[in-house]
Amino acid sequence: MSRAAAIAAPKGSGREGSDWPKHLIILAVLCIELLPFYMMLQISVKDNHAFLTNPWVPLPPGEWQLQNLVSGLKLIGPYIANTVFVAVCATAGSLGLALLGAYFFARYDMPFNRLLWAIFLVLMLMPGVANIVPLFSLLKSVGLLNSLNALILLGIAGGQVFQVFLLRNFIEDIPKDLFEAAEIDGASHFQQLRNIVIPMSGPIIGTLAILAFLGAWNDFMMPLIVLRDKELFTLGVGLIYLDGEYVKKWGEIMAAYLVASIPLILIFLFTMKLFIRGLSAGAIKG
Amino acid sequence: MFLSRNHSQSRRRARLWWIVCAWACAGSLVSAHGSGPTSAREAWELASQLRVEEAHRWFAAAVETGQESAREVRFGKAATLLTLQPKTEANLREAERLLAEIAAFRPADDLAVEAALLHARIPHYHCLVPDRAEALRRYEAVREQFAGNPLAELAAPRIALLRIFGPGPDEAKRAVLEELEGWAEGLTDPVARREFERVLGEGWLTVFRDDVRALPHFVKMCELGVVRRPARLDLFLRTAEMARASGQQEVARDFYARFLEGSARDNRARLVRDRLAEAGVSVPAAGEGER
Amino acid sequence: MKVRVTREGVFNTIGVGLLVLCFVVALARVMFRAQRESDPGLVTLRFAHWQLEGGVRDAMDVLSREYEQLRAAEGVRVRVEQMAVPERVYPNWVITQLVGGTEPDLIQLGMGTSDERIARYFEPLTRLVDEPNAFNRGTPLEGRRWRETFIDGLESPLSYNPALLEYYGIPLSLHTIRIFYNVPLYRKIAGETPTPTDYNQFLQLCRRVREYGEANRRALVPVAGSKYNAPYLMGALYGSQTQRLMLESDRAHQLRTDDSIRGLAYLDGRWDFDHPAVRSGLALMREVAREMQPGFLQVAREDATVQFVQGRSLMIATGSWDASSFRVQADFEIGVFELPLPTREHPVYGQFVLGPVSEAGTGTGLTFGLTRNSANREEAIRFLQYLGSLPASRRFAEVSGWLPAVVGVDLPPQVRPFQPLTDGYPPGFNIATPATLEAMRAYDRHFYLLLQGADASAFVEAMKRDYPGAVLQDLWASDRGRLRAVQRNDTTAAALSQIGRASRDAEHERKQAELTESQFGLELGIEQARWRLEQLGHPPARP
């Protein structure tokens, strides 16, 4: 069955009645949901005075303080490269490993399979505050402090459980005959992964990738602990530092936030469909 | 790209993992053994700077190899075992054993006394559940066995601590305090004497709120001298206040004055000047700092 | 359908392409940086602090650049890097850097630097501060021991650590609490009336502010409050009422109390929440709370600042450290006056007052310690000496508008009002910190009750319920702290005596004597507190 087709499928013609009340409700809800985005946009071009006298209504375009965006870029720009580096590596790494793991769980019922699966699942239940200290000493003993590699490794490890969990369900649903046919052709496990699993689970991989990317993008706890040098800061830390200022220039802060989201906006703009489709597809399983 | 690695690459990846793990283990070992002390002197220096782990490692190794002066090294091992983290019963027992052994050395020397004192402190402050009776017994043993060694006199203030602030009815405490007061003259070491006086003074003050009986002990302490400046100021002030409360204006005035000499940056100075003024002495405000 | 899929494909490709491009750029940057990091001829010094107030970073930058030039003139290439870490994350940041071995060369002491960490990770400066500071050459301070060139003689606990008996920190500044006011607005409201010097005048001023606000239809609040700022004013007012009570509950005749003495005094019944002085202090707090905006308890520090610099309140109570931030943000002249406490003559509140509060004991701050692992120890010491010298202090005060910690600096006019008042009496104890953490939390938890209802009784009832348990917890915690120190000192003392057996010098003698003295003091403290707890029927230590 084609999931793309499922989304695009026409709705039942049997549903009668006018749609506008639905639209109204949906639009009202969406407006509230989009409020933070709106605030970020409109405050980013205000100075403190304009913001404090009138926080809610945007300024007319003539009064926009565009230098806010420039200083926002200056404040936060240097961190973007680091964040991209960490987020891309962590995403690729964690998905790669998760695919292997999920393939193992989904395709074969090897001895100890259940035990291993339990090992994965129990992790979801553990609260992690006190773990930070041992984790930190671990990173210290392997000499990974004050380096972006630590963040990448943590990103990879942190994503495993959730990704393996979702991918497994997905791979289990791939028709068995595809694999059997491949095996008869003498395909190795890696070839099966490449030729069957990846093409068949493109949307969910895309979705997981975007979620992992978002997670790495917004993470601030570990970077805060691990990174010392300003040149290594990722966006999460940068924003926390910005938020800790006592002299608040709201316009500049919001502009910095906006700058921090621009790469995400771009990615979303271009992969929106993939993302939505992936979420839609992956979700059917559970 | 990433997902289409072939089998051999995966094997390489697995090997890489082992390398990473091995490197991690080696890394922690290296960092543990990277720079250590090379002599007992250096190990003691480390111990005095609270770098107990490194110091202990050296002492423990030196005990094994039997190098350097054996008793000192054993003492080092025991002393560092007391603060080695995590603190375990086994460590304390081991320290206790070593210290008892060092303390038993005859003819008794300073090291033996120190070991005996430390031996007494284990049940007093180091065990998870303190055993005050045992600590008292050990301190008293130190006092008896090493009578004549000024170092051993440091057991006296500890005995006073344990007996005054131990369990028992107030009247028994009075007897204890009075009995202990008889010991004071016998102490020759000024530090032991000073601390002994301090415990007695605080004893009268805490248990009986008796300024009159506490005062002489505080005066004696002032005579013997306190090293740290803020503590010295506090002591002068407390002595003066106690003298004031027990009606000895002369003494009070003297100690108030001594307090004021060093109190340019103390917010109690004006209060003290008021006290002096009450007693008919006027002291001009001192130059306020250096501004 | 087909067209759509293709377009989506193109879009995805562009998206992924952009990402790859970004990644390549990022990778290039990361690689490039790794290369640049390893410049052998350049000494990089890093120092960290949490002073994000306006002006301070500029001052530190000026000092860093001047030092770099100074050293460049001597032919040494030094790069000094400032790391300003937000207060909220600073303690954790410091701990992780220290434990992780990635610490900068100089670290501001005071948050996240417990005695144990200081002992372990910081270099004692005792020998250093006993010598004159070379950077004071050619100034009136030339030839004086470095530690004697500081206002407090380096006796503040951040500089001289009383538990470790060594000097660890060099301070740059000190601070006092003041009321800041909007000068033009003040003139409009009060004309030429001088600023209030006592509590009554202050209340009158607040009333006039309200009247002015109503007359001009302006939403004007007399004092900008927040959960950060309000306690400075309220605590001081409460403290004025407990001045005499403090002396009464001081069993040790020290004319001052510390956390555990206050806690024990409470359990002892030497003071309680029904004591007239405490009630009077609470009434004062309630009274002054009315001069702040409603709901100030949920207002953050920077929001109160904004309220003040926007002219929506006449006054704000805070430390002199905020002066620089205000100056950056406000477009009006800012005036300063001392906290308006009730005098002894006050008909209602005067009876509990001892007199004006002395700020003589004000400790120094912005204190930097040198880390043991510093890769450039010599250079870091030199920079520290530079920071703590008279010329650098002068520069620091000029640029930052903060009080300098070194004596003999001609103060710029805007800094003068912050000089500590030295003629006065000890402050009473503050209600929030009769002991330590748990008591403070109980207070925090119930504080809102103080602002409600007809009087303080709801607050008092709640405190009576939770306070004893909290104090007990705190006393146990401080018992544990002392016990740990005693245990630690046993090893140190053994080590010192062994070192002394081999060779002794004056410094060694000093340390050994001080250690013995402080060790006995700690033991006595433990025994006394435990004994008194037992007498009162409480477990002497956490079971």
Added chain:
Amino acid sequence: MARIRVSPRKALHEWKLYLFIVPSLAMIVVFSYYPALSAMFHSFFDWTGGDNKQFIGAANFRRLLSDGVLWQSFVTIGILVVANIFKMVPSIALAVLVHRVKSDKWQYWYRVFLVIPMIVPGLVTLFIWKFFFDPTSGLLNAVLDVTGFKSVLIAFDRDLLGWGVFQEGVPIPWLGDPRLIIPSLILWGFPWIGAVGVLIYLAGLQSIGTEVYEAADIDGANALQKFWYVEFPLIMTQVRINLILLVIGTLQGFGLQLLLLGNSGGPGGAGMVPGLWMFNKAFLVGEFGYACAIGILLFVFILGLTFINNKYVRVDK
């Protein structure tokens, strides 16, 4: 598809398959299990988080029993969990509404708009909500005043609660009064739409064939019945998964409380939750050993809930 069962003997031959799981496993063992087990180990110590530690057996756990704040925090988190469960409803409703919109184009755009808030940094949302709750200049109080809903609240308070927190002419201190803390936390995030959740539900709904709706129409089912008998069963699996994740997340979480109310959980400590208490004990008081014990209690609690959930809230596919 049924997984291929591999006998131990064959597994010996197929040992290479284990290499597939090794990297993942190594990652979680090193970076997740080791720290977690280390924390468990330390729950038997009096540990300051640094080098100072002393073995004290089960003393930390005994202390848990008499820790009033902790038990109160479990009550609080219980309320929040229940509230959060109800807060799932709007997402489901929105998904159904979007699904029932006839135009595909609109449906697509609604999804796009749902995704946009995900890219806004969390700090912005926090900032805006703080702004909402501000007693004097906040939007929430302004809305209540303008709509007259405040008088309803006042009457409600006067006649039913007797709290006296809602009064005429006095701004409502949303985060300044302990009795309003939990309501504020519940109100937080209104209208409680989780974008990912909505998209997932929507996906579930997509699989409903036209014929099902036609059949329902023939039976004369109204909108609610359609939801109940046609739509809801189809997304039940997703709802259940979301429910589990949500319950776990709520129980472990404390970020919101920390950022909004501070370390002590706000006035009266009303917002104190177990995670925050653990954070307090670990990073503020320095009692890491005790914090680890709290963590273990929380873990056992979550494990129990998950177990119950698996046993009783089971839905057949």
